[in-house]
Amino acid sequence: MTKTVRIGSGLGFYGDSWEPVLASIQRGGVRYICSDHLAELTLAILQKDRQRDAALGYARDVVPMLVRLWPAMRERGVRFICNAGGLNPEGAAHALRVAFGTKSWKARIAVVTGDDVLPRLAAGGSGFTHLFNGAAVDTVRERLVFANAYLGARPIVDALAQGADIVITGRVADAALFLAPLVHELGWKLEGARDASDCNKLAQGLAVGHLLECSGQGSGGNFGSLQAWQAIPDLAHIGYPIAEVGDDGAAVITKAPGTGGRINFDTVRQQLLYEVHDPHAYLSPDVVLDMSTSTLSDLGDDRVRMTGASGRPRPEQLKVVAGFHDGHKAEVTWGFSWPDAWAKAQTAIAMVKSQLADRKVPHDELFVEYPGLSSAHGAMSPPAADLAELNEVWVRLVLRTHEKSAADGFGRLFPWMGLSGPAYTCGFHGLHNSGELLGIWPTLIDRASVEPNVRTEIIET
Amino acid sequence: MKIRLAEIAHARSGDKADWVDFGLFAWNPAGYAVLEREVTAETVAAHFAPWMPGRVDCWPLPNILAIKLVLHDALQGGGARNLRLDNLGKAMAGALLRMTIELDENELAASRAPRVGWWPEPSSPTP
Numbered sequence: 001m002t003k004t005v006r007i008g009s010g011l012g013f014y015g016d017s018w019e020p021v022l023a024s025i026q027r028g029g030v031r032y033i034c035s036d037h038l039a040e041l042t043l044a045i046l047q048k049d050r051q052r053d054a055a056l057g058y059a060r061d062v063v064p065m066l067v068r069l070w071p072a073m074r075e076r077g078v079r080f081i082c083n084a085g086g087l088n089p090e091g092a093a094h095a096l097r098v099a100f101g102t103k104s105w106k107a108r109i110a111v112v113t114g115d116d117v118l119p120r121l122a123a124g125g126s127g128f129t130h131l132f133n134g135a136a137v138d139t140v141r142e143r144l145v146f147a148n149a150y151l152g153a154r155p156i157v158d159a160l161a162q163g164a165d166i167v168i169t170g171r172v173a174d175a176a177l178f179l180a181p182l183v184h185e186l187g188w189k190l191e192g193a194r195d196a197s198d199c200n201k202l203a204q205g206l207a208v209g210h211l212l213e214c215s216g217q218g219s220g221g222n223f224g225s226l227q228a229w230q231a232i233p234d235l236a237h238i239g240y241p242i243a244e245v246g247d248d249g250a251a252v253i254t255k256a257p258g259t260g261g262r263i264n265f266d267t268v269r270q271q272l273l274y275e276v277h278d279p280h281a282y283l284s285p286d287v288v289l290d291m292s293t294s295t296l297s298d299l300g301d302d303r304v305r306m307t308g309a310s311g312r313p314r315p316e317q318l319k320v321v322a323g324f325h326d327g328h329k330a331e332v333t334w335g336f337s338w339p340d341a342w343a344k345a346q347t348a349i350a351m352v353k354s355q356l357a358d359r360k361v362p363h364d365e366l367f368v369e370y371p372g373l374s375s376a377h378g379a380m381s382p383p384a385a386d387l388a389e390l391n392e393v394w395v396r397l398v399l400r401t402h403e404k405s406a407a408d409g410f411g412r413l414f415p416w417m418g419l420s421g422p423a424y425t426c427g428f429h430g431l432h433n434s435g436e437l438l439g440i441w442p443t444l445i446d447r448a449s450v451e452p453n454v455r456t457e458i459i460e461t
Numbered sequence: 462m463k464i465r466l467a468e469i470a471h472a473r474s475g476d477k478a479d480w481v482d483f484g485l486f487a488w489n490p491a492g493y494a495v496l497e498r499e500v501t502a503e504t505v506a507a508h509f510a511p512w513m514p515g516r517v518d519c520w521p522l523p524n525i526l527a528i529k530l531v532l533h534d535a536l537q538g539g540g541a542r543n544l545r546l547d548n549l550g551k552a553m554a555g556a557l558l559r560m561t562i563e564l565d566e567n568e569l570a571a572s573r574a575p576r577v578g579w580w581p582e583p584s585s586p587t588p
Contacts, residue, residue, distance in 0.1 A: 040478070041541050132478055224554050225471035231580055265578030266471065266486065269525045273484030275475035279520050279529045292522055300579045308524075326542045367544040375545065376552040379512040380559055398544040438541035440478050 003247045005185040007178055007208070009240035010035020010082060012215030014042050014059040018068060020216065020240040020259065025072045028242045028256035031185070033069075034177040035082035036213045037062065043171070044323045044438045046086040047146045055095075057088035058168075063099050066166065070105060073165075081156055081167040081177050087146060089113050089170045093459055096166070100461040107461050110159030112169035114454030117445055118147040121322055128320070131442040140324040140441055147322035147441075149450045152285030152314070154190060156180035159456045171321065173284050175209030178243075182208070186247040190286060194313055202287035203311030204249030207294060210282070211253055211271050211306070215240045218271040219255050220262035232267070234260025253304045265298040268306070272296070281312075283319070288312040317444040326439035327364065330410035331398040333371065335426030342387040344422035345370075345395045351421060352397055355413045363401040371396055392426065400437070407434040462566065467558035469572035470496060474554035481513075481535040481550035483557050485528040492572030493526040499562040500528050508560040509535075526577065530557070 008030035010021050014037045024030050037059035050057030062084035073080060085092045093111045100107055121128050121137060122144055128137040148171035157180050159167045169177075182205040183190050189198045211218050218241040220232040239259025245251045255263055272291060276282050282289040290310040297305040336344045349368055356363060371394045374381035384390060399410045411431030418425070466472075469492045472485045485500060487493035502519040509515070515534035522529060536550055537543040547553070564572070 040476075040539075044541050132480070222473065222551075223471070224473045224558075226467035226558065228471060228580070264580065266488075266576075266580075267578075269486060269527060270471065270473045270484055272525065273482075273522075273527060273529055274473055275477055275482060276484075276529065277477065277480070277482060277518070277531050279522055292520075292524055294524060296525055298577065298579045300581075302579075323541065326538075329544060331544075365544070369545060371546060376547055377512070377556040377559070380509070380556045396546065400544060440539045440541055442478050 003186060004244050005032070005182060006030045006242060006244045007032040007034055007181055007212070008242045009212040009215050009218060010080070011037055011061070011065070012213065012217060013037065013039055014045070014061060016215055018065040020238055022069060022072060023239055023256045023259050024242055025069060025076060025078050027258065030078060030242055032181040033078060033080050034181065034209070034212065035080065035084065036174040036177060037082060037084040038086060038171060040321055040440050043087060043146050043148060043321065047323065050087055055091050058086040058092035058095070059084040062092055062168070063095050066096060067099055070100070070107070079160070079165055079181070081180060083169045083172045083177060085111065085168045085170045087116070087148070087170065089168050092168050096168070097459060097461045105461060107165045108163055109459045109461060110162065110164035110167045111457045111459060112151070112155040112159065112167065112172065112454065114450065115148045115151050115171040117149050117320055117450060118144060120445065120449065121147045121320070128443045128445070131319070131444060137441065137443065140439065143324040143326070145323050145325060145438070147320055149318045149320050149445055150285055151318070151454060152176045153180035153183055155454050155456045157184050157190065160184040162456070162458055164458060174213040175206050175284060176286060178209030178212055179205040179286055182245055186245070193287065193311070199287055199311030199313060200309065201249040201311070203289045203309040204251060204306070205245065206282070206284050206287055206289045207272065207291065207306060207309045208243045208245055208251050211268060212241050212243055214271060214274065216261060217274065218253070218268070220267045223267055223270060232262045236260060251306045252299070253306060254302055263302040263304055265296055265304060268296055268304045283315055285318055286314050288315065316447065318447055318450055320443045320445050322441040322443065323438045324441055326437045327400060327402045328404050328407035328434060329398055329400055329437055330407040330434035331396060331430050332411060332414055332433070333394055333396045333429040334414070335392055335394045336422060337392045337424045337426060338390065340388070341390045341393040345393045347422050348417065349395060349397065351417060352413060361406050362403045363399050363406060365400040367398040367400065369396050370394060410434065462569070463561050463563055464569060465558065466500070466560045466562055469569065470558065472554040472557050474550050474557070476536060476540050476549045478539050479534055479536050481532045481553050483530040483532070483554055485530060485557065487526045488573065488576045490526060491568065493523065495562065495564050495568050495572055496528050497521050499564070505530055505557070505560070509556070512556070
């Protein structure tokens with residue numbers, strides 16, 4: 001007797017829409033929603049929040065989202081798993097408890113902590129070299145602002161076993177959010193998975209998670225093609241992907257009836273390879289996935305069957321994503337119109353460079369691109385047929401500097417040129433647009449120094 | 462004859478640290494045979510060289526009629542320090558689809574139709 005479980009995609013990033021999630025709960029027959037709020041960059045944003053207010057540092061959309069979804073979830077017994085805790089899962093749970101308290105809603109919330117490894121990287125010593133280029137962490141150690149290990153499915157499985165309605169984690173691997181309810185419901189072996197049968201199930205579960213972790217991008221959103229994207233129906237009312245997964249690991253990807261978007265061979269495989277490097281070894285904390293044996297069968301009517309993923313035992317080390325201060329930027333965009341739009345833009349750029357030199361403004365780079373002309377594809381853009389005849393040219397000038405004051409002052413180089421520069425400009429935009437740059441430091445850490453510190457705490461509202 | 466990849470393939474790009482990765486997909490097995498012949502680490506590196514002269518890794522995936530590509534050193538060190546408007550390289554799949562490939566007329570016709578996936582009328586795209 002085959003047992004199956006239906007899981008649905010939650011948000012695909014901090015700021016995503018949750019109305020399609022409501023459709024999956026109300027009409028998609030899901031038992032679980034798994035929601036990924038954390039991209040590499042998101043932790044950098046959350047770190048700035050936490051600097052301003054120690055109670056923050058989590059993806060704040062989790063509160064209004066769950067206030068919206070909870071009545072429909074409670075009615076149907078749907079459970080919710082998310083990594084919206086970011087750098088402060090306890091803070092997220094506290095905010096949620098307050099919000100639910102004002103409505104007298106009762107829920108069991110599990111909080112998963114233990115992914116913060118900043119003290120380990122900041123402590124000094126060897127190790128933690130850059131995963132891609134092998135550089136020593138000493139080059140950035142003083143500038144580190146966060147460092148979190150990607151945890152696997154285990155703490156979420158434990159939380160579900162303890163009856164949690166809502167699980168809030170920090171930096172859990174995106175796809176592990178989805179693998180966890182499959183392990184819990186279908187009784188798959190997790191830590192002890194060594195043989196092909198066990199590993200292949202986990203690999204199928206990981207592939208399902210990977211297909212669902214980017215919300216609408218798994219159901220026709222962002223479908224990248226010449227002309228075919230126009231055939232994706234009703235993106236304005238897109239349904240996020242849903243997976244029905246059997247205890248043997250076989251899965252059908254679909255979406256709620258009556259929603260827009262498209263689930264077919266093409267939209268599913270575009271997402272399967274998204275942000276994957278070696279497709280024979282897609283690493284996760286729980287299993288190593290080989291996609292080269294996967295089969296996608298298009299069943300029609302927004303249903304695609306996925307089988308055949310191969311798994312190998314999980315890696316000994318966990319991936320860490322760390323961020324470090326990497327200077328400042330300031331950007332101004334300036335438009336010029338016909339006649340001589342291109343020539344005037346070149347004169348204007350020279351005027352900016354002249355001022356940077358005259359004032360000895362410390363900077364590493366003045367980056368210049370032309371939105372509307374070549375910013376998307378750079379030197380690979382087709383040559384403008386006749387630069388001299390362009391109706392308008394927009395120039396985006398971006399200063400990279402290690403001096404905050406240089407970035408903050410960049411906008412002051414421009415206003416006087418409104419009267420003393422080239423004619424027929426379309427105005428300056430972003431004169432006060434300066435900000436901090438962050439470098440990302442991917443590295444590895446031993447499981448044994450992380451996993452003993454992972455905690456799952458249950459809070460009742 | 463020479464055509465752009467966009468005529469017979471679709472693609473998505475994403476980022477990890479300083480790498481941009483691409484999934485490139487044929488519409489059917491005939492198109493995949495052309496991709497496997499024309500799209501290699503060397504030809505893709507040569508295509509991007511005027512703009513992003515980084516190393517390219519390439520993995521053919523006949524099971525899903527796809528080529529997986531990774532372009533190194535493509536994001537000024539990473540999305541959070543990249544000064545470009547497209548700091549995550551989301552638009553770079555379009556730049557890949559600009560690549561010129563060589564094929565004959567029969568291969569072109571066979572690569573465009575029929576398509577493997579479910580594209581029901583009346584919304585079916587016309588290639």
